[in-house]
Every structure is written in structure tokens, then in C-alpha cells.
Amino acid sequence: MTEEPRPTLEAVAARAGVSRATVSRVVNGDPGVREVLAEKVRRAVDELGYVPNRAARSLVTRRHDAVAVVIAEPETRVFADPFFALQLRGISKELTAHDIQLVLLLTEGRDDHERVGRYLAGGHVDGALVFSLHLDDPLPGIIRRAGLPTVFGGRPGWPQIEEGGPGAPYVDCDNRGGAREAVRHLMGLGRSRIAHITGALDQTSAVDRLDGYRDALADVDQGLIAEGDFTPAGGERAMRELLDRAPDLDAVFAASDLTASGALRVLRERGRRVPDDVAVVGFDDMLAVAEQTEPPLTTVRQDIEEMGRLMAGMLLRGRGGAERGTEPVEPAGVVLPTSLVRRDSA
Amino acid sequence: MTEEPRPTLEAVAARAGVSRATVSRVVNGDPGVREVLAEKVRRAVDELGYVPNRAARSLVTRRHDAVAVVIAEPETRVFADPFFALQLRGISKELTAHDIQLVLLLTEGRDDHERVGRYLAGGHVDGALVFSLHLDDPLPGIIRRAGLPTVFGGRPGWPQIEEGGPGAPYVDCDNRGGAREAVRHLMGLGRSRIAHITGALDQTSAVDRLDGYRDALADVDQGLIAEGDFTPAGGERAMRELLDRAPDLDAVFAASDLTASGALRVLRERGRRVPDDVAVVGFDDMLAVAEQTEPPLTTVRQDIEEMGRLMAGMLLRGRGGAERGTEPVEPAGVVLPTSLVRRDSA
Numbered sequence: 203m204t205e206e207p208r209p210t211l212e213a214v215a216a217r218a219g220v221s222r223a224t225v226s227r228v229v230n231g232d233p234g235v236r237e238v239l240a241e242k243v244r245r246a247v248d249e250l251g252y253v254p255n256r257a258a259r260s261l262v263t264r265r266h267d268a269v270a271v272v273i274a275e276p277e278t279r280v281f282a283d284p285f286f287a288l289q290l291r292g293i294s295k296e297l298t299a300h301d302i303q304l305v306l307l308l309t310e311g312r313d314d315h316e317r318v319g320r321y322l323a324g325g326h327v328d329g330a331l332v333f334s335l336h337l338d339d340p341l342p343g344i345i346r347r348a349g350l351p352t353v354f355g356g357r358p359g360w361p362q363i364e365e366g367g368p369g370a371p372y373v374d375c376d377n378r379g380g381a382r383e384a385v386r387h388l389m390g391l392g393r394s395r396i397a398h399i400t401g402a403l404d405q406t407s408a409v410d411r412l413d414g415y416r417d418a419l420a421d422v423d424q425g426l427i428a429e430g431d432f433t434p435a436g437g438e439r440a441m442r443e444l445l446d447r448a449p450d451l452d453a454v455f456a457a458s459d460l461t462a463s464g465a466l467r468v469l470r471e472r473g474r475r476v477p478d479d480v481a482v483v484g485f486d487d488m489l490a491v492a493e494q495t496e497p498p499l500t501t502v503r504q505d506i507e508e509m510g511r512l513m514a515g516m517l518l519r520g521r522g523g524a525e526r527g528t529e530p531v532e533p534a535g536v537v538l539p540t541s542l543v544r545r546d547s548a
Numbered sequence: 549m550t551e552e553p554r555p556t557l558e559a560v561a562a563r564a565g566v567s568r569a570t571v572s573r574v575v576n577g578d579p580g581v582r583e584v585l586a587e588k589v590r591r592a593v594d595e596l597g598y599v600p601n602r603a604a605r606s607l608v609t610r611r612h613d614a615v616a617v618v619i620a621e622p623e624t625r626v627f628a629d630p631f632f633a634l635q636l637r638g639i640s641k642e643l644t645a646h647d648i649q650l651v652l653l654l655t656e657g658r659d660d661h662e663r664v665g666r667y668l669a670g671g672h673v674d675g676a677l678v679f680s681l682h683l684d685d686p687l688p689g690i691i692r693r694a695g696l697p698t699v700f701g702g703r704p705g706w707p708q709i710e711e712g713g714p715g716a717p718y719v720d721c722d723n724r725g726g727a728r729e730a731v732r733h734l735m736g737l738g739r740s741r742i743a744h745i746t747g748a749l750d751q752t753s754a755v756d757r758l759d760g761y762r763d764a765l766a767d768v769d770q771g772l773i774a775e776g777d778f779t780p781a782g783g784e785r786a787m788r789e790l791l792d793r794a795p796d797l798d799a800v801f802a803a804s805d806l807t808a809s810g811a812l813r814v815l816r817e818r819g820r821r822v823p824d825d826v827a828v829v830g831f832d833d834m835l836a837v838a839e840q841t842e843p844p845l846t847t848v849r850q851d852i853e854e855m856g857r858l859m860a861g862m863l864l865r866g867r868g869g870a871e872r873g874t875e876p877v878e879p880a881g882v883v884l885p886t887s888l889v890r891r892d893s894a
Binding site for chain 1: 628
């Protein structure tokens with residue numbers, strides 16, 4: 203394969219007419235080199251296309267100018283759900299602005315998480331952004347052992363780390379408050395048999411949205427709650443279950459826009475008019491989904507791209523702190539507000 | 549942030565009651581350690597959650613058990629086009645089967661390619677899979693300087709590397725033959741004014757498909773060719789242009805399924821019936837697209853997932869060869885056959 207020798211430090215030194223040590227100092231950003239020499243070295247570096255051996259440098263400086271993003275889902279799911287693309291876009295913008303490489307670690311499934319841990323621990327990245335964690339996931343433990351600065355997307359739910367305490371910085375939206383607002387909106391429309399299709403209940407976002415649904419209702423009818431998994435297929439399954447169990451339902455709060463899109467398909471199939479017979483509210487406000495459904499979806503908006511940007515920003519500032527030997531000044535948990543976006547479905 | 553000290557080699561040695569050197573030999577897979585000692589070391593490694601410092605090891609062994617995937621497109625495009633998800637799925641399956649980490653390097657745009665080059669050269673991965681190259685792309689040069697085994701997805705088109713020669717191993721499908729078959733199918737249906745919407749003509753796949761279109765026709769009317777870019781929006785633009793320029797056209801061969809989906813929308817908008825007035829053939833056979841269009845799309849099938857799997861396999865076998873100091877035995881270019889899939893649009 204393409205195995206051409208890389209220009210060496212020696213070659214740069216020879217071309218620039220300086221010592222090896224001088225090249226090394228310039229390449230490593232040492233300011234104590236006379237500008238005229240530094241300029242010669244930079245020119246030689248450019249001409250030869252020299253790339254310093256960062257693997258060697260990293261042992262000394264621990265800087266790779268790279269940040270890993272770990273999504274605890276199989277890659278088929280990652281590419282099927284625009285949520286991840288939006289969050290990655292926010293992360294990518296922030297990292298790119300700091301000339302830091304985004305390294306996305308893909309896995310086929312949970313069995314691969316040990317290998318992800320080895321890569322994280324292997325001195326290839328300066329920090330990690332981790333999202334879509336599940337409650338019984340081995341990843342947090344693996345990442346902790348890797349000893350890498352980490353920011354989580356979504357409130358971590360494992361019991362051994364105190365919520366929001368040091369060691370578990372995260373960015374989330376107000377899942378519980380947003381869900382409460384969605385259900386109150388449906389109540390305000392006069393609906394009285396309001397069902398809920400949950401997300402994957404091994405994720406805190408799904409649990410928090412379910413709690414918000416319960417908050418809003420004086421009496422909760424367990425028969426009006428069906429478990430989904432944030433996917434359209436899960437929404438379809440749960441909607442069928444609900445219609446069979448509670449044919450008198452007049453509204454549905456779905457835990458995600460994709461879930462709602464599946465529910466809408468089943469309602470149409472069963473001849474229920476939306477919003478006349480059944481009003482539907484989603485969660486996320488992903489335009490690629492919520493504006494395309496039939497009818498367009500009333501939903502709870504969270505700024506997914508901004509959450510990604512914030513996660514990356516927290517990690518970068520924390521990283522700066524660690525370098526100066528100080529603690530990060532950032533609060534451990536950042537929770538963004540949500541807002542209701544009204545379209546035609548409710 | 550979560551910065552807990554990592555267990556050291558010394559700690560493992562102390563726990564196992566063996567020397568530091570013995571731990572090192574076990575961790576590095578040296579078979580010359582007595583099984584009873586090796587077992588003690590492995591137990592201590594498990595108990596302490598020890599992870600060897602691969603950055604240090606890599607300087608000696610040059611093995612990271614990781615392969616980079618570089619897609620020369622902004623990440624918004626990567627996530628919008630199911631082509632990349634399918635190719636990544638093939639790559640991911642093959643790498644996972646060998647317990648090798650897939651490292652996807654995301655960029656916002658072409659300005660970031662130098663940084664990608666630094667990461668590739670930095671000793672973080674054992675090889676690279678590169679796709680969606682554009683003709684004027686600086687990436688191939690950057691990657692060559694990084695001195696990393698590389699396999700390209702799609703025939704590289706830059707002039708300085710001889711097609712299929714050593715140094716540019718690639719996997720592609722028979723773009724030209726597939727295009728020829730598509731146009732001949734339309735001719736067989738009695739169509740005589742067959743238009744072509746090209747892909748992005750700075751990519752060899754688009755150029756090869758255009759060549760196949762020309763091959764099949766005795767006389768080529770330049771007015772029947774419009775430039776697209778593999779996206780639905782590009783397909784819409786080009787279809788409008790074609791209908792304005794050649795209102796008598798009775799067939800369209802589109803360079804991708806996404807392109808065809810855009811063209812179908814414009815044909816519907818302009819009141820042209822498909823296939824009665826205008827027959828349409830796409831390229832790719834991505835089920836998420838071709839089965840969802842109205843009407844379902846006749847298209848040229850290429851096995852995208854298999855191409856990804858082959859790329860990864862070629863790289864892994866080549867890597868083995870490089871280790872033994874031998875040349876890879878793999879042919880430099882592997883070209884997979886295509887086949888016409890008939891649905892309703894032609």
C-alpha cells in the first residue's frame with residue numbers, strides 16, 4: 203500500500219541549515235528561538251511536507267488536538283436518527299473553530315465498548331464526548347478507567363455518580379419541564395384521555411419525559427402509557443397497543459418526533475383523524491421530521507445542535523483548566539430550556 | 549473533568565507478585581511466559597482495570613488496532629446521503645470482526661483536510677479508508693505524506709497516480725458498464741430522446757457514468773445532458789433545466805437514486821407521467837430511496853455495503869503484508885459488477 207517514507211526531523215534541519223534541536227523547539231512551539239531561525243524552519247517544514255510525530259510528542263505534552271465522540275448505539279441507528287447528525291454538527295463546528303479533530307468512534311454494538319475504551323485510553327485523543335448512554339452500559343466505567351476528560355450528552359443515570367456532581371459534567375435539555383408543557387397544552391385543548399408513548403426507558407431522557415407526563419396529570423391511568431424506543435417502528439408498535447387497550451384516547455404525547463411519526467402512520471391506518479379525533483405532540487423539533495409529517499407536528503423544541511456545541515465547549519475549557527493544573531470552572535450540569543412549537547397535529 | 553489516575557504497570561506487577569518485565573511481556577502477548585504467571589498477571593489486569601498505554605507501545609509495534617475512515621465531504625452531506633451509511637456499515641462489520649476500531653474523521657469542509665492529515669500521520673491508526681475524493685482534493689497528497697497504508701473507495705482520478713497501479717489500491721463498481729446498461733434498457737423500451745443528469749463531475753464515478761451514457765448512444769445531443777451533484781436538489785435543478793431546453797425528452801438516466809428522486813418530483817410538478825411520458829432510471833439501488841419514490845425506481849444496483857467490506861478487507865490484508873515486509877498480494881483495483889433492477893419508473 204502507499205508506504206512512502208515520511209520526511210524526518212533531520213531532513214528539515216538539513217534543509218533549514220539549523221540543528222535538530224532547533225527544529226524540535228520550533229515544532230513544539232518553544233518561543234525561545236530567534237525569529238529568523240524559526241522562519242527558516244517553518245519554510246523547510248512546508249517545503250518538505252514534514253509532519254511531527256505526534257505519537258512521540260504526545261507522551262510528553264499529552265496533546266493530540268483531537269476529541270473523541272462516542273455514541274453508545276450501533277452505527278445503523280446513528281445514521282438513521284437525525285438527532286445524532288444535529289448534535290454532531292454542533293460539536294463539529296465548535297471543534298473546527300479551535301482546529302481540533304473530531305474523531306467519531308463507531309461500534310457495531312455493545313460488545314465493542316471494551317475496544318472503544320482501549321482506544322480512548324491509548325493516548326489518541328485529549329477528551330471524550332459521550333452520548334446516548336443506557337443505564338446498564340459498561341461505557342462510563344470503561345471511560346473512567348481511561349482517565350480522560352469527559353462530557354456527557356444527557357444526564358448520566360448511573361447511581362454511583364452523584365447527579366451533577368464533580369466528575370459527571372453533562373449537557374441536557376429540560377426533559378421533564380418540556381414534557382409537562384406538552385401535556386398541559388393537550389389539556390388546554392380540552393383533551394382528557396391523553397396517552398404517552400415513552401422513549402427507551404433505560405435512558406434518563408425517556409424517564410424524565412415520563413415523569414413530566416405524570417407531573418401534569420392529576421390521575422395517571424397506567425393503561426394510557428406504552429413503551430417505545432425513540433424510533434418510528436417503536437412508535438407504531440406502541441400506538442397499536444394503545445388503540446387496542448384504550449380506544450377512547452383523544453391525545454398522544456410521544457417521547458420523540460420519530461416516535462410521533464410512527465404513531466401518526468398508525469392513526470391514519472386506523473382511520474383516526476389528527477388532530478380532530480386524536481391530537482399528537484412530539485419531542486425534539488427536528489425539522490427534517492416534524493415539518494414532513496402528515497399533518498405537520500406540534501412538538502417540544504430542544505436545541506440539539508446548541509447542546510452539541512456546548513458539550514464541546516465545556517470539554518475544551520475543562521481541558522484548558524486541566525493544563526494549568528486548575529479545576530474547571532464550568533458548572534457540572536447545564537440544562538437548556540425547551541419550548542412548545544405549535545403546528546397542525548395538536 | 550473525570551481525571552482519575554490510571555492503574556500503572558507497577559501496580560499490576562505488585563498485585564500479581566511478579567516483575568514489571570513479566571507484566572510487560574504478558575500484556576504485549578509474548579508467549580514465553582509460564583502460564584501460571586501469565587494467569588496471575590491477567591487476573592491482576594482485570595481486577596485493577598489496567599489498560600496498557602498504547603501510545604507508548606505504538607512507537608515500538610506500530611499497531612493501534614484502529615483504522616481511519618475519511619470521507620471527503622462535509623458531515624452534513626455525510627449524514628444526509630444513505631450511501632455513506634451503507635458503506636460504513638460494510639466497513640464496520642469487517643473491522644469489528646477483526647476487533648479493530650473504526651475511527652471516523654469528520655470535517656466541516658475542505659479547509660480541515662490538513663488537520664485530518666496531521667491526525668493520520670500522528671500515529672493513531674494503522675491505515676486509512678478514503679472515499680468521495682474530488683479531483684482537485686489535497687487529501688491524497690496529504691495522506692501520501694502521512695505514509696499510511698490506504699485503500700480508496702472509488703477509482704482515484706488524479707493524474708499523477710497511474711490507474712490501478714501500485715500505490716492506489718481501490719474498490720469501485722463498474723460505473724461505465726452499469727450506465728451503458730441503463731441507457732440500453734431505455735432504448736429497448738423504444739425511447740429515443742434519452743437525457744442524462746450527471747453526478748458531480750469532479751468525481752470519477754460521475755465521469756465514468758457519463759462515459760457509459762455516451763457509449764450506448766450512436767449520436768449524443770449535448771442539450772440532453774445536464775450537470776447534477778448526486779443530491780436531490782441537484783436532480784431537481786437539472787431536471788428543470790432539461791425540460792426547458794428539451795421539452796420533447798422521453799427518458800432520463802440519473803447518475804444516482806437521490807438525483808432521480810429530485811427529478812421525479814419536478815416531472816410530477818410539471819405534469820409529466822412516469823413512465824408513460826418520461827421513463828426514469830437511477831443508479832445505486834439504495835432501498836431507502838429507490839423503493840420509496842413515486843413511482844418506485846428502476847435503477848442500476850451496486851453493492852455498496854460489500855464495497856465497504858472489501859475496502860476494509862484489502863487494507864487489513866495489506867497491513868499484514870507490510871508487517872511481514874512483503875508487498876500486498878491484492879490486485880490494486882477491484883471493480884464489482886452492477887445489475888439493472890426493474891421497478892415501475894422505466
